[in-house]
Amino acid sequence: MSVNLSLGGPAQASVTEQGERATTGQGQDSGKPATSAAIAIRLTNVKRMFSGARGKFTAIENVSFEARQGEFLTVVGPSGCGKSTLLTLISGLSQPDQGTVEVLGKQVNGIQKDVGFIFQRDALLPWRTALQNVALPLRFRGKSKHEAEELARSWLARVGLKRFEASYPHQLSGGMRKRVSIAATLSYEPRVLLMDEPFSALDVETRTLMENDLLHLWDVNKPTVVFITHDLQEAIGLADRVLVMTASPGRILGDYRVDLMRPRELTELRFDEKFVAIQHSIWEHLRAEVLRAYEQQ
Amino acid sequence: MPEVVASNAERSRNITVLAWRIGLTVGFLAAWQYMGSKSDFWKLIVSSPQQVILKCFQWVQDPVWWGHVGTTLEEAILGYLLGVVVALVLVAILAPSPWISRFMSPFLAAMNALPKIALAPLFIFWFGTTLQSKVYFVASLISFIVLYGVLTGIRTIDPIMLANTRLHGASKWDLVLHVYIPAIITWLFSSLRLSWAWALLAAVVGEYLGSIKGLGFLIASAEQSLQADIVIAGILVVAIAAVAFDRLLVYVERPMNKWRAF
Ligand SMILES: Nc1ncnc2c1ncn2[C@@H]1O[C@H](COP(=O)(O)OP(=O)(O)O)[C@@H](O)[C@H]1O
Ligand SMILES: [Mg+2]
Numbered sequence: 001m002s003v004n005l006s007l008g009g010p011a012q013a014s015v016t017e018q019g020e021r022a023t024t025g026q027g028q029d030s031g032k033p034a035t036s037a038a039i040a041i042r043l044t045n046v047k048r049m050f051s052g053a054r055g056k057f058t059a060i061e062n063v064s065f066e067a068r069q070g071e072f073l074t075v076v077g078p079s080g081c082g083k084s085t086l087l088t089l090i091s092g093l094s095q096p097d098q099g100t101v102e103v104l105g106k107q108v109n110g111i112q113k114d115v116g117f118i119f120q121r122d123a124l125l126p127w128r129t130a131l132q133n134v135a136l137p138l139r140f141r142g143k144s145k146h147e148a149e150e151l152a153r154s155w156l157a158r159v160g161l162k163r164f165e166a167s168y169p170h171q172l173s174g175g176m177r178k179r180v181s182i183a184a185t186l187s188y189e190p191r192v193l194l195m196d197e198p199f200s201a202l203d204v205e206t207r208t209l210m211e212n213d214l215l216h217l218w219d220v221n222k223p224t225v226v227f228i229t230h231d232l233q234e235a236i237g238l239a240d241r242v243l244v245m246t247a248s249p250g251r252i253l254g255d256y257r258v259d260l261m262r263p264r265e266l267t268e269l270r271f272d273e274k275f276v277a278i279q280h281s282i283w284e285h286l287r288a289e290v291l292r293a294y295e296q297q
Numbered sequence: 298m299p300e301v302v303a304s305n306a307e308r309s310r311n312i313t314v315l316a317w318r319i320g321l322t323v324g325f326l327a328a329w330q331y332m333g334s335k336s337d338f339w340k341l342i343v344s345s346p347q348q349v350i351l352k353c354f355q356w357v358q359d360p361v362w363w364g365h366v367g368t369t370l371e372e373a374i375l376g377y378l379l380g381v382v383v384a385l386v387l388v389a390i391l392a393p394s395p396w397i398s399r400f401m402s403p404f405l406a407a408m409n410a411l412p413k414i415a416l417a418p419l420f421i422f423w424f425g426t427t428l429q430s431k432v433y434f435v436a437s438l439i440s441f442i443v444l445y446g447v448l449t450g451i452r453t454i455d456p457i458m459l460a461n462t463r464l465h466g467a468s469k470w471d472l473v474l475h476v477y478i479p480a481i482i483t484w485l486f487s488s489l490r491l492s493w494a495w496a497l498l499a500a501v502v503g504e505y506l507g508s509i510k511g512l513g514f515l516i517a518s519a520e521q522s523l524q525a526d527i528v529i530a531g532i533l534v535v536a537i538a539a540v541a542f543d544r545l546l547v548y549v550e551r552p553m554n555k556w557r558a559f
Contacts (some may be wrong), residue, residue, distance in 0.1 A: 117461070
């Protein structure tokens with residue numbers, strides 16, 4: 001698979017300041033400092049319940065945080081802690097039982113045009129080619145067929161799939177299908193991008209390459225990103241800020257700033273001293289929760 | 298090279314299968330011919346391939362016989378079309394409203410389980426020995442098969458795919474066009490193929506029970522006059538019509554399946 005976007009070369013990451021800090025509970029203060037960038041996402045005391053076989057079940061509760069415009073936020077937490085639930089609430093696919101969710105200054109009460117969502121599982125239309133899959137969101141947004149296909153072509157080229165325009169999803173590898181999904185979502189330039197463990201099904205090498213590519217693509221329009229993962233290294237490597245969630249019912253346990261310089265070269269970053277330090281300090285908090293989640297099973 | 302070996306092995310297996318098929322058919326026809334020529338009694342009840350073929354040749358030149366075939370095909374085709382249209386209208390009503398679908402689902406399951414072919418006498422009773430009685434009977438059967446097939450298809454649509462398409466900005470109509478219709482095409486065609494066989498069967502059964510025209514009528518009267526060759530030749534004609542239309546549907550569907558892995 002061609003990766004035409006990675007810069008190659010030596011690691012460019014360096015650390016300006018050791019800025020990680022934990023705020024227990026709400027993590028409210030992290031978005032507040034003098035930086036006056038507008039708030040893109042704001043959750044206030046959000047609770048989401050499901051009614052299951054044995055009555056009501058609380059998936060997440062007391063979740064509050066903010067993300068500034070252009071910020072790259074990653075969320076880590078043990079499996080089943082409500083990470084996907086969090087994203088469906090921000091996307092408008094579902095509504096909270098308590099609290100409020102605001103995106104780009106408006107309270108969310110349905111699907112929003114300015115929000116993109118990359119699912120963990122494959123969600124491409126199997127009866128459409130890669131090109132058609134990327135062109136469709138543009139068509140839905142009123143672009144002409146010609147215009148949509150031209151744009152779709154350029155986006156497929158940007159994710160390194162120029163040769164696969166006419167391929168159907170089943171003819172592509174898992175990593176390629178993910179690239180098509182990303183191209184389809186980025187092509188309409190959403191201001192908020194939600195990603196639910198997008199690379200978790202990929203092998204390690206492909207994953208690192210795709211993380212690198214994602215950072216470069218993000219750098220172009222700088223959408224606000226909420227990226228879910230259960231891989232701490234991935235979370236730190238990508239993020240401006242890492243949110244750590246507790247085991248079920250999910251709450252925000254910690255909120256860590258990652259002050260590693262951009263652009264970053266992820267293949268090198270993992271050996272960086274500061275990176276390792278941040279990882280250690282977050283892992284201290286996460287470990288207890290992972291064990292707790294494990295015991296719950 | 299292993300691939301060549303494999304394809305050689307496959308070819309010789311195909312030839313073996315073909316040889317067996319031809320052998321079985323010839324053996325069956327020979328045994329049948331032998332049975333039919335053993336005595337007058339056997340000749341009466343099983344006829345013989347020779348006689349059936351002769352009968353078919355006679356019929357092909359007989360306009361009256363073509364009239365019977367025409368009647369049966371007319372009933373089957375009209376009933377089929379009516380049934381498919383009714384089914385698609387019901388799908389358009391049921392599919393968009395999960396509440397009605399859930400409310401209706403036990404009724405649909407019960408009606409699907411009913412041995413509907415046994416309803417034929419009722420239709421004759423209601424509409425007489427007319428063309429309509431057969432058309433309605435055929436339609437009632439077909440609409441259920443198609444409705445059931447298509448609703449099953451809709452239930453199997455991946456909710457993540459739907460959510461993803463909505464998030465990409467699809468309107469309700471876009472969803473119908475780009476998700477629902479492509480997703481149910483396979484189910485639609487398999488129920489269309491299944492129901493065509495039922496349409497012919499239902500038309501013939503309807504005629505058999507009460508009519509003055511059609512292949513079913515021919516078969517019923519031949520049965521009374523103990524003419525096995527007519528009965529068998531009639532069945533043969535129904536089978537040919539069934540297979541011909543089925544092939545046509547397969548042919549129409551094929552280009553729509555390009556996107557499939559298997
Ligand atoms: N639609 C649903 N109905 C009932 N329970 C659900 C539903 N979606 C999620 N859950 C439950 O909520 C909890 C959190 O799920 P999820 O957000 O998918 O966790 P994560 O993404 O962190 O693994 C899980 O226990 C899951 O079983
Ligand atoms: Mg999840």
